[in-house]
Amino acid sequence: MSDVAREAGVGESTASRVLRRQGSSSPETREKVLGAAARLGYVPNRLAGTLASTGSNLIGIIVPSLANIVFPDLLRGAGAVLGAAGFRSVIGVTDYEPDSEEHLVESLLSWRPAGLMVAGLEHTARTRLLLAAAGIRIVEMLDTDGEGIDTVVGFSNREAGRVSARHLIARGYRRIAYIGHDLGRDRRAAKRREGFLAALAEAGLSLAAEDVVRTHSSVGAGREALDRLLARHPAVDAVYFSNDDMAIGGYFHCLARGIAVPTRLALFGFNGLDVARHAPQPLSTLLTPRVAIGATSARLLLADDPPGVTTLDFELIEGATS
Amino acid sequence: MSDVAREAGVGESTASRVLRRQGSSSPETREKVLGAAARLGYVPNRLAGTLASTGSNLIGIIVPSLANIVFPDLLRGAGAVLGAAGFRSVIGVTDYEPDSEEHLVESLLSWRPAGLMVAGLEHTARTRLLLAAAGIRIVEMLDTDGEGIDTVVGFSNREAGRVSARHLIARGYRRIAYIGHDLGRDRRAAKRREGFLAALAEAGLSLAAEDVVRTHSSVGAGREALDRLLARHPAVDAVYFSNDDMAIGGYFHCLARGIAVPTRLALFGFNGLDVARHAPQPLSTLLTPRVAIGATSARLLLADDPPGVTTLDFELIEGATS
DNA sequence: GCAAGTATTGGCAGCGCTGCCAATCCTTGG
DNA sequence: CCAAGGATTGGCAGCGCTGCCAATACTTGC
Numbered sequence: 001m002s003d004v005a006r007e008a009g010v011g012e013s014t015a016s017r018v019l020r021r022q023g024s025s026s027p028e029t030r031e032k033v034l035g036a037a038a039r040l041g042y043v044p045n046r047l048a049g050t051l052a053s054t055g056s057n058l059i060g061i062i063v064p065s066l067a068n069i070v071f072p073d074l075l076r077g078a079g080a081v082l083g084a085a086g087f088r089s090v091i092g093v094t095d096y097e098p099d100s101e102e103h104l105v106e107s108l109l110s111w112r113p114a115g116l117m118v119a120g121l122e123h124t125a126r127t128r129l130l131l132a133a134a135g136i137r138i139v140e141m142l143d144t145d146g147e148g149i150d151t152v153v154g155f156s157n158r159e160a161g162r163v164s165a166r167h168l169i170a171r172g173y174r175r176i177a178y179i180g181h182d183l184g185r186d187r188r189a190a191k192r193r194e195g196f197l198a199a200l201a202e203a204g205l206s207l208a209a210e211d212v213v214r215t216h217s218s219v220g221a222g223r224e225a226l227d228r229l230l231a232r233h234p235a236v237d238a239v240y241f242s243n244d245d246m247a248i249g250g251y252f253h254c255l256a257r258g259i260a261v262p263t264r265l266a267l268f269g270f271n272g273l274d275v276a277r278h279a280p281q282p283l284s285t286l287l288t289p290r291v292a293i294g295a296t297s298a299r300l301l302l303a304d305d306p307p308g309v310t311t312l313d314f315e316l317i318e319g320a321t322s
Numbered sequence: 323m324s325d326v327a328r329e330a331g332v333g334e335s336t337a338s339r340v341l342r343r344q345g346s347s348s349p350e351t352r353e354k355v356l357g358a359a360a361r362l363g364y365v366p367n368r369l370a371g372t373l374a375s376t377g378s379n380l381i382g383i384i385v386p387s388l389a390n391i392v393f394p395d396l397l398r399g400a401g402a403v404l405g406a407a408g409f410r411s412v413i414g415v416t417d418y419e420p421d422s423e424e425h426l427v428e429s430l431l432s433w434r435p436a437g438l439m440v441a442g443l444e445h446t447a448r449t450r451l452l453l454a455a456a457g458i459r460i461v462e463m464l465d466t467d468g469e470g471i472d473t474v475v476g477f478s479n480r481e482a483g484r485v486s487a488r489h490l491i492a493r494g495y496r497r498i499a500y501i502g503h504d505l506g507r508d509r510r511a512a513k514r515r516e517g518f519l520a521a522l523a524e525a526g527l528s529l530a531a532e533d534v535v536r537t538h539s540s541v542g543a544g545r546e547a548l549d550r551l552l553a554r555h556p557a558v559d560a561v562y563f564s565n566d567d568m569a570i571g572g573y574f575h576c577l578a579r580g581i582a583v584p585t586r587l588a589l590f591g592f593n594g595l596d597v598a599r600h601a602p603q604p605l606s607t608l609l610t611p612r613v614a615i616g617a618t619s620a621r622l623l624l625a626d627d628p629p630g631v632t633t634l635d636f637e638l639i640e641g642a643t644s
Numbered sequence: 645g646c647a648a649g650t651a652t653t654g655g656c657a658g659c660g661c662t663g664c665c666a667a668t669c670c671t672t673g674g
Numbered sequence: 675c676c677a678a679g680g681a682t683t684g685g686c687a688g689c690g691c692t693g694c695c696a697a698t699a700c701t702t703g704c
Contacts, residue, residue: 001660011684016662024681041455046432047378048660051369051689058412058433066394066401076388079415088429090380090412093401107410110368111380133363219600249600255577256602275597278541278571280578323690333654338692346651370690373659651700662689669682674675 001042008036019044050112059301060108062092062101062118064186067216068245070271070290071119074141077294078117085302087114096185096216102127109134115301121146122187137304139297142290144309145191152309153297157188160286160314161195164240164268167284169203171322173238173266176200177209179225179250180242181217189217189242192270196240209233217242222249230259238266238322244273244285251279251321266322277317284319323366330358341366372434381623382430384414384423384440386508389538390567392593392612393441396463399616400439407624409436418507418538424449431456437623443468444509459626461619464612466631467513474631475619479510482608482636483517486562486590489606491525493644495560495588498522499531501547501572502564503539511539511564514592518562531555539564544571552581560588560644566595566607573601573643588644599639606641 005015010029017023018033019042025033036042050056059082063071079089090111092104102124108116109130115137121144123131131138131149138150145158168176183190200206211229213221222241226249230236241247247269254261261267261281269276272287289312296312327337332351339345340355341364347355358364372378381404385393401411412433414426424446430438431452437459443466445453453460453471460472467480490498505512522528533551535543544563548571552558563569569591576583583589583603591598594609611634618634 005684012660013662013664013685014683017683020662024683026682029682041451043428043452043456044432045373045434045660047369047373047434048689049662051367051373051691052660052662053689054662056369066398069391069394072388072391072394075413076415079388079413083415088412088414088433090410091397091401092410093398093405106365110366111410112367112369129363130365134365219597223600245597248597252600252602275541275567275570278545278574280574327654334690335655335692335694336653339653342692346653348652351652367690370659371692373661374690374692375659376692646704647702649700649702651698653696653698655694655696657692657694659690659692662687664687665685667682667684669680671680672678674677 001044004033004036004040004042007040008032055114056112057087058111058113059087059089059298060092060111060113060116061089062094062104062108062116064094064096064119065216066093068243069273070288073290074119074294077291077296078298079294081295081298081302087302096182098122098124098127102130105130115139117141117297117301120187121148121152137301139301141293141297143188143191144311148307148309150307151297151300151305153293153300153312155288155311155313156195157191158195158198160270161192161197162199163314163316164192164270164286165196165199165203167316168238168240168266168268168322169199169205171238171266173322174205175208175235175237176205177211177229177233177236177239178207178242179210179222179229179239179246180212181221181246182214183212183242186216186242192242208236217245219245219249219252222246223253224249226250226253230265236265238262238268241267241269244269244271244276244283247283247285248273248276248279251281251283261321268322272315272317281320282317284322285317286314287317288314323364326355326358326362326364329362330354377436378434379409380433380435381409381411381620382414382433382435382438383411384416384426384430384438386416386418386441387538388415390565391595392610395612396441396616399613399618400620401616403617403620403624409624418504420444420446420449424452427452437461439463439619439623442509443470443474459623461623463615463619465510465513466633470629470631472629473619473622473627475615475622475634477610477633477635478517479513480517480520482592483514483519484521485636485638486514486592486608487518487521487525489638490560490562490588490590490644491521491527493560493588495644496527497530497557497559498527499533499551499555499558499561500529500564501532501544501551501561501568502534503543503568504536505534505564508538508564514564530558539567541567541571541574544568545575546571548572548575552587558587560584560590563589563591566591566593566598566605569605569607570595570598570601573603573605583643590644594637594639599641603642604639606644607639608636609639610636
C-alpha cells in the first residue's frame with residue numbers, strides 16, 4: 001500500500017482511506033490513489049487490515065458433510081446473505097466426528113472470524129467452551145432439541161419424528177417400520193427416530209420392524225434396506241425413512257418390484273428434496289426450510305440481537321406415497 | 323502469545339516455537355508453555371502468524387453454484403485432501419456470473435491464500451490477469467476444452483457430448499432431441515451440447531427437437547421440458563439431457579405417463595448421480611469423477627509440479643434407459 | 645579437563661495495514 | 675480581511691506473530 005501511496009504522491013493514511021472509501025478525501029486525491037492502485041495492480045492484504053483493525057469479514061461455517069444436499073443448501077442460504085454483506089465463508093467439514101469438529105472450531109477461531117455457524121447442538125465439552133469463550137456470535141443450526149450456546153436457528157427434530165408418526169397413524173397404518181442410517185453419528189436423525197417412536201407409543205404402537213445401515217444415507221442404501229426389511233417382515237404396511245435419500249431408494253425398490261405404493265406399502269421421508277417432490281408419485285415427507293435456515297442464521301449472525309432460539313418449521317408434504 | 327510466554331516464564335520466541343512444534347525445545351519448556359496456553363485458553367492468531375511468516379493455510383475455492391451436487395462433490399474431494407494437509411477452504415459462489423467471479427477472485431486473493439481453485443476455464447479478462455499475477459498456484463477444474471492459466475484438472479465436455487451422441491447413434495436412435503438448461507451461463511453444458519451436435523452431424527444427423535429452459539437445471543424442469551417436447555415432437559425416439567437432474571425428471575415423466583423406456587423413448591444424462599444409478603432402470607449417463615477431480619486438484623495445488631493439464635475422464639454408464 | 649560442537653533460548657525488527665491525533669488547507673460569516 | 679470551523683491530509687504506533695541472529699547451556703571426543 002505504501003507503494004500505491006508513493007506512486008500517487010499521497011500519505012499512507014490517505015491511500016488507506018481512499019481504498020476503503022472511508023472518511024473524507026477530495027475527488028482528485030481519490031482519482032490519483034485509485035489510478036496508482038490500478039496501475040500497480042494493487043491487491044489489498046486483508047490479513048494486515050484485519051490484524052490492524054478490529055473485525056474480519058470471515059465467517060466460519062461448520063457442517064458435518066457435503067455429501068447430503070441438505071448442507072450445501074444450508075451453505076447456499078448463508079452464503080447468499082453473507083456474500084451480499086461482504087462477508088466470506090470459511091467452510092469446515094466434520095464428517096460427523098465430534099473431535100474433528102473440535103479441531104475445526106479451534107482452527108477456524110484462529111482466523112478470528114466475525115462469527116461462527118455450526119450445524120447441530122451436540123459438541124464436545126471443549127468445543128462448547130471454545131465457542132462460548134470466543135467472544136463472537138455463534139449460531140447453531142438445524143436443531144432446537146437441546147441447549148444452545150448463543151443463537152439457535154432450526155426446528156425440533158423430535159417433533160418432526162412425532163409429526164411423521166402421527167401422520168402415518170392417522171392414515172390408518174399400524175405395522176410401521178423404520179429404515180435409517182448411521183444414527184450414532186447423525187444425532188438429528190436419531191432424534192427424529194426418538195420422536196417417531198414416542199408418538200407410536202402414545203398410540204399404543206411399537207415399531208413392526210427396523211433396518212439401520214451402518215453407512216451414511218444414500219439412495220442405494222435405502223433401496224437395499226427396504227429389500228432386506230420386506231424379506232424378513234412382509235406384513236409391514238408403512239416405512240418411515242431417516243431421510244428422503246433413503247426413502248427415494250425405497251420408492252425405487254417398490255417401482256422395480258411392482259409393490260403398490262401406498263396401498264400395499266406406504267413410504268415417508270424427511271427433507272422434501274427436489275427429486276422426491278417430482279417423482280411420479282411425489283414422496284410424502286417433511287419439507288425442511290434448509291436454505292431459509294442458512295439465510296436466517298447468517299442474518300442473525302450479522303445482527304446483534306440477544307441470544308435466543310428461532311424456529312423455522314418444517315412443513316408436511318402429503319405427497320402420494322402415504 | 324506474550325501472555326502465554328510470561329505465564330510460562332519463557333521468551334516469546336520460545337513460546338512460539340513450542341506452540342508451532344517447530345525447532346527444538348526441551349521437554350520441560352514444552353510442558354510449561356503448553357500448560358500456560360491451556361490455562362489461559364490461548365487461541366493462536368493465524369492472521370498475525372501468516373502476516374509475519376510467508377504462507378497462509380487458506381485455499382480459495384470458487385464454484386458457480388451449490389445447488390447442484392456436482393460442486394459440493396468437488397468441494398468434498400478437495401476439502402478432504404486440503405483438510406488432511408492442514409489447509410482450510412474459503413468458498414466463493416459465483417452464481418454463474420463472470421463478474422461475480424471476478425469480485426470473488428479479488429476478495430479471496432486479498433486473504434493471501436496459498437492457492438486458488440476455480441471451476442471452469444471461462445473468466446473475464448481481468449480475472450485471468452489477477453489469477454496469472456497472483457503468484458500462487460491456480461487450478462481450474464472440470465473442463466479441459468480451452469486454455470488454462472496454470473494447472474487444469476478435468477475432462478473434455480465437448481468429448482463428453484460426442485461420446486453421448488455416438489452411443490445413442492450406435493444404439494440405433496435417429497430422431498434425437500436435446501433438453502437443456504440455461505446454457506448462456508453454464509458454459510460446460512453448452513460445450514457438451516456442441517460436441518453432441520458435432521457427432522450427430524458427423525453421422526449425417528441433426529437434432530430432431532430441442533427444449534432449453536431458462537432456469538438452472540432441476541428434476542422438475544427436466545420433467546416439464548420433456549412433457550412439452552413430446553407434445554410438439556411425438557416422433558422423437560431419444561433425448562439427450564444437459565445433466566442427470568434434468569434426465570431424472572424426464573425419466574419420472576415417462577414413468578408417470580407410462581412411456582416405455584427405452585423402447586419408445588431413450589434417455590441419456592450426464593454426471594452419474596447416485597439417484598440416477600439406483601433408479602428402477604439405471605439411467606444411461608456419463609459418470610464424472612467429481613470427487614476425484616476435487617481431490618486431484620487439491621493435490622496438485624499443494625504439490626509444485628509444472629503447470630499442465632490432467633485429464634480424469636468420465637465413464638460411460640450404459641444403464642437401462644438407452 | 646578443555647575445545648568444539650550442538651541444543652536451547654530470548655530479543656527485536658518488521659509483515660501491511662488501520663486508528664489516532666496533530667497539522668494543514670479551504671470555507672464561511674461578519 | 676480575519677477568525678472559527680470543517681474538510682482533508684500525513685505521521686506513527688502497534689495489531690500478534692515469526693524469522694533472524696546472538697547468547698547461553700549442555701554434550702562429546704580426546
